[in-house]
Every structure is written in structure tokens, then in C-alpha cells.
Amino acid sequence: MRVIFRREARAETLEAQAWYESRSSGLGLEFARALDAALASALRDSAAFAKIEGECRRIVLRKFPYSLIYRAQQDVFLVVAVFHHRRNPRSWVKRGGG
Numbered sequence: 001m002r003v004i005f006r007r008e009a010r011a012e013t014l015e016a017q018a019w020y021e022s023r024s025s026g027l028g029l030e031f032a033r034a035l036d037a038a039l040a041s042a043l044r045d046s047a048a049f050a051k052i053e054g055e056c057r058r059i060v061l062r063k064f065p066y067s068l069i070y071r072a073q074q075d076v077f078l079v080v081a082v083f084h085h086r087r088n089p090r091s092w093v094k095r096g097g098g
Helices: 007-023 027-044 091-095
Strands: 002-005 051-053 056-060 066-072 076-084
Touching: 002 007, 007 027, 007 076, 027 056, 027 066, 027 076
Parallel strands: 002 076
Antiparallel strands: 051 056, 056 066, 066 076
């Protein structure tokens, strides 16, 4: 399955990783690993996680207040958002993910 990050999701990922790294050396790498683990879980069984809007589903990252929001189709796994839990939970829907 091909994994595609929306431009906004990629920017959110890089921004969060840089922010954590600026707080403590190595913490940005831990964030990236948590995101990779969530992505791997979702790829193994994309239907295992809760639907939150339309066909979009959410998996919560371990140790970090972020969720990976995605939509899986036959051959494409679209990452719609890498979303901090303090943000407005409806703002990512404007991206056409819902």
C-alpha cells in the first residue's frame, strides 16, 4: 500500500519533531518513532481504529498528545493530519479528509 502524507500533515510532522527536539536532544527522534509505530499499526489493520469523520480514522500516538488521522483505500493510505490534541478537533476536516 502506498503511503501519502498531505502537505499539511507533513508540515505538522516536521514542526512537532523540531519542537520536541528543541526541548530536549533526542525527543524529536522519539516523536518520529512514535509516529512510525502508529503508522505501522494503522497499515497492518487500518479498519481497527475508530472512524471519526466520514472515512477518516484516528490512532493516538503513544507518549505524545498527537493523533494520526488517515483514510485508507484499496492501494493508498492517505495521512490527512498529524494532529495535536489541544487544537480544534474540527479544523482538519477542512482539508477534505472527512
